[in-house]
Amino acid sequence: MTYEEILTKYEPVIGLETHVELGTNTKMFCGCKTDFGAEPNTQTCPVCLALPGALPVMNRAAIAATIQIGLALNCDIAEWCRMARKNYFYPDMPKNFQTSQYDEPLCVEGYVDVVVDGKEYRIGIERVHIEEDTGKTLHVGGATGRIHGATESLVDYNRAGIPLVEIVTKPVPGLGALAPEVAKAYVAELRDIIRSLGVSDVRMEQGSMRCDVNTSLNLPGEEWGTRTETKNVNSLRSVERAVRSEIIRQAGILDDGGKIFQETRHFQETTGDTRSGRSKETATDYRYFPEPDLVPIAPDRAWVAELKAALPEKPSAKRARLREDWGISEIDMQSVANAGAVELIEETIAAGASPAGARKWWMGELARRANEQDIELAAVGATPAQVAALQKLVDDGKLNDKLARQVLEGVVAGEGDPAAVMAARGLEVVNDTGALTKAVDEAIAANPDIAAKIRDGKVAAAGALVGAVMKTTRGQADAKAVRELLLERLGVS
């Protein structure tokens, strides 16, 4: 069966659980730093190492961020709730229980609207709750970095205790063949909303946002099928592929008269398939109970109202407004959003650049550099004001495209503002006619054969001489002006 045929026969139901690492300065239950990439075990203390006697204290900033996320997802904020202990063993989980929320989440009953193919879909949010991350295990001595063959396993607890927010959707039926696209659009929208709140850098590739995808199939009119859970899907594209491949896999089994087992599956980036993980038949008994080391959370209503009033413009509304202002297509706007460039371009325009000019630099040269170095666009080394200044130099004819890129290189390298870099590197466009005439005459004199061809009317050969002039002026001449001058000197214009 093709994918389309499958969807004429079966109805998919999807559900998503998304974990977002909050960008708080300190951990969830102690004052340790949360900097990414620090030396192993340098950001730890008795509390996050779970030394005997150590006690957690809740980070108020993490609660605030969770409430902001809940509000932005149209949730109700609990008047009173508690943390719970989820008891299970994991070598990099210091307490051997995770402090999380169970039957009393902080935010409930929200929704997110997404648009796919011009149609709006409402994804129900069941809950948004707060919990803590675990540490990381490193297996050394083996060839693959996996536990098999390793001689030692080392644990880095820097990440242990970093606040996580889990956002759980309600089961979403009725999407048909669009289920993979809607799933992807939902995760993208969620990412944009959380990014707009400034509470997380939501970088899927770095694991600060990760997604578990639940998928089931049923025949029309029948009960929902058994679901599988594909864990830790870490890119938007993978979300889409994971749903699609799971629909195809499950349909194959059901068509053969087989049964779907409730299990955890792992998405394979290379093949786009999911692979069986832990079976849920012997489900772990987490022995949840209210966390006795922490007092209940009872967010003051005035505080919640304050957080609500301070919510930023919704990304979808902002995108619509800016798309109009900038005069670009929906698709272009989406790629701007994906690159995290909305605010940067906005500020660049505010600093005096044209929308097209601002977009050109951020989405071109600078996005390329950010990708190469795997860093945020905002961290690439240029400010919106500098990009605007650069574009102004181009508009004023002081720089051509090629020179502007060289200037930008200097800006990114920290050499100063564009005008300063241009001056220091001597990159200004040569407009001095005397100097250009000299260079053109030299080129003619050095290439008598080509000059003769041009005089004979083979104007196409002019390119070679223009190139020669550009070379002697180190690219600082305006190529169009060089060509005009050249033809004039050869008497062909």
Next chain:
Amino acid sequence: MTDLTRLSAASLASKIASKEVSAVEVTTAHLDRIAAVDERVHAFLHVDREGALEAARKVDNGEITGPLAGVPIAVKDVVTTKGVPTTAASKILEGWKPPYDATIVERLKQAGMPILGKTNMDEFAMGSSTEYSAYGATNNPWDLGRIPGGSGGGSSAALAAFEAPLAIGTDTGGSIRQPGAVTGTVGAKPTYGGTSRYGLIAFSSSLDTPGPCGRTVEDTALLHSVMAGYDPRDSTSINAPVPDVVRAAQIGKNGDLSGVKLGVVKEFAGDGSEPGVLSSFHESLEKLVKLGAEIVEVSCPHFQYALPAYYLIAPSEASSNLARFDGVRYGLRAGDDGSRSLEEVMSLTREAGFGPEVKRRIIIGTYALSSGYYDAYYGQAQKVRTLITRDFQSAFEKVDVLVSPTTPFVAFPFGSRTSDPYQMYLADLFTIPTNLYGGPAISVPCGLSEGLPVGFQIMAPTMADDRMYRVAAALESAVGSFTPPEL
């Protein structure tokens, strides 16, 4: 010269403050006493001679002053002390030196109190006789063949043996008051949240309460006021002023209890207390009436369910709290010879590291929390806890404090109850309701039965710790003190 180890903490403090004696002399006297008698008592698991003398020297140099400056103290081994071994009397933490001090230990140090060492206890504070210490039991100074109570038997025995004038205990179901009662010393469980749990190796988080142990009510109150108070590192710590327990104890000493209503719990009457315990209790009541107190019988119908509720809640929390002892980060690691899996190493570590009572409670707690049984056991126990709290609240509408014997029986001989856990659990029958409620309670010596001490328990509403100290001090004045035979 007077034997410094026989003096109260209050008199030691004033002699040190007036330079009549030095803190080093006082500390040395206690260290010498420990050296002389602890082989027989075994109250200490670790003695920190150098640390104690260093702290005493700071007081003598005038670096620290305060109401208890220079008065040495013993600390239960379940409380972390920086750089000094802390084991909770378990093999699983043998040799572990915490890199940090518990908040209450920080406060002792700031008050200039030399810490003599760490006292013996039931492993992870689970037990009522100190027989479950992985390092051998503590002997009751009144009769070395008998138990010193538990879990804080080491702290109370150290006081009774004059090895320390003050000690720190922790009370989850009676572990300060019950050893206090059977060793003829004073022990107070403050209001839950009144003393910080930061640095207290957790047994049952919602019940554990560090508290003071002394030989007199006033000494106990002085220590209470040094260790109590808000700690931002403990989320359950109460951010409110500490009741003035020292002043309450001083007022109580005058012996006037007119207008004070003492509630006697009807449901405690038929619970098989030893006749000697009951007669001491009733004689004490008569003495309190003579001081002007009024006795009112009150009903707390749910107290009869306190013991079963406690033995579901405490093990449930313990099963989770003790999960961190897995051989990964600190303490014992068994079987790690490269041939075994992580799970096997963890299992062998726990097998070797935990004693029988700890294992029993972990298993009970794991079962009580497991899905399908949660509602029937843990959930039900929490409901009982709420009902017991209401019993207390309605009782305190009628009376100022509740009173009872501290324990149903005097110190029993070693081994007489270890074969039957339920008989052992009965030792905490009268102390447990207070832990479930969260209010303060104190045990004061009130007489002897068959030559062994009997304790009188006074329970007060939450944050009314001062109220119980007043009654306790009055009782102490009326009944006098009881000194164990020479060791």
